[in-house]
Amino acid sequence: MKLDHKSRLYGMISMTFMAAALLVSSGASAQGNFDGVELSIEPVAGNVHMVQRPGGGGNIGVQIGPDGVLLVDSLFEPLADKLVAAVRQVSEEDIRFLINTHIHIDHVGGNRSLAERGVLIFAHDNTRVRFFEEMSRFPRAGGTFVPQQPEAARPLITFNDTMSFHLNGEEVRAFLAPPAHTDGDVFVYFSESDVLHLGDVYRTTSYPIIDVYNGGTLQGTIAALDLAIEIAGPDTKIIPGHGLDVVKRDALVAFRDMIVDIQGKVLAMIRDGKKLEEVMAAQPTSAYDAQWTNDPGWGPDDFLPVVYYQLGGSGRLLDR
Numbered sequence: 001m002k003l004d005h006k007s008r009l010y011g012m013i014s015m016t017f018m019a020a021a022l023l024v025s026s027g028a029s030a031q032g033n034f035d036g037v038e039l040s041i042e043p044v045a046g047n048v049h050m051v052q053r054p055g056g057g058g059n060i061g062v063q064i065g066p067d068g069v070l071l072v073d074s075l076f077e078p079l080a081d082k083l084v085a086a087v088r089q090v091s092e093e094d095i096r097f098l099i100n101t102h103i104h105i106d107h108v109g110g111n112r113s114l115a116e117r118g119v120l121i122f123a124h125d126n127t128r129v130r131f132f133e134e135m136s137r138f139p140r141a142g143g144t145f146v147p148q149q150p151e152a153a154r155p156l157i158t159f160n161d162t163m164s165f166h167l168n169g170e171e172v173r174a175f176l177a178p179p180a181h182t183d184g185d186v187f188v189y190f191s192e193s194d195v196l197h198l199g200d201v202y203r204t205t206s207y208p209i210i211d212v213y214n215g216g217t218l219q220g221t222i223a224a225l226d227l228a229i230e231i232a233g234p235d236t237k238i239i240p241g242h243g244l245d246v247v248k249r250d251a252l253v254a255f256r257d258m259i260v261d262i263q264g265k266v267l268a269m270i271r272d273g274k275k276l277e278e279v280m281a282a283q284p285t286s287a288y289d290a291q292w293t294n295d296p297g298w299g300p301d302d303f304l305p306v307v308y309y310q311l312g313g314s315g316r317l318l319d320r
């Protein structure tokens with residue numbers, strides 16, 4: 001009996017490794033082909049600019065001034081030279097500091113290249129820990145594995161709550177948000193420029209991507225948005241992690257309210273004993289799908305199971 005159990009277990013483990021190996025290769029190709037990608041740099045407010053990818057695939061915060069350049073996130077590694085070239089369009093000063101908002105490869109991929117240029121990298125403690133995992137996990141397609149970043153990409157300086165840079169005539173405050181997209185989500189607020197970078201907790205293109213493999217939660221997503229809404233004034237410019245539009249506080253309120261509405265609908269169905277399939281068939285997101293399904297990898301079929309299981313629906317997300 002014991003042997004049977006063991007051999008079944010080994011079978012499962014080797015299957016898992018095979019699946020992981022397959023996913024590594026698909027994950028690597030999922031990073032995309034970067035040939036011909038042209039980055040642009042746009043003014044946001046005050047000292048702050050934003051480097052954008054076509055289609056809104058990741059927004060890099062860029063604070064410039066006589067004290068040097070501070071970046072928020074570093075895109076994918078193959079884009080690092082283009083990122084630096086985009087920054088050079090608005091500043092000749094040294095790029096001195098980089099804050100990673102979270103672990104995902106499209107936000108930390110340029111770290112090594114920037115570190116080699118002498119840039120000091122900062123992140124939350126929880127984000128640095130993720131650099132030590134054998135492979136990095138990505139929330140789409142049921143938790144795709146991608147190769148881990150090299151040692152040289154790791155943040156050199158970490159913090160456990162909040163830290164401030166006093167740079168270019170303003171305080172730049174980086175602080176941990178509730179566990180929303182991941183458990184290392186950092187918001188960055190530029191006090192005089194009145195700009196707030198929210199990383200991937202907020203994107204204009206899709207439902208919130210709650211990466212449960214890296215500590216993201218539904219309750220944390222709502223709490224993090226509440227926090228951003230509390231910090232932002234009516235004229236604060238908000239940089240989303242993805243999406244081409246800089247938004248204001250009212251857009252965050254609408255986004256939060258949408259999530260709370262869907263949460264309420266799903267919770268009511270769970271209390272009625274509905275299975276995930278029944279919840280999905282009822283299409284509780286239908287009123288929002290046209291606006292929030294513009295990111296090909298994250299539609300209601302991806303978002304609803306996370307909401308369902310985070311609210312205690314039967315079954316476990318990792319088993320699906």
Ligand SMILES: [Zn+2]
Pocket residue numbers: 102104107181200
């Ligand atoms: Zn992300």
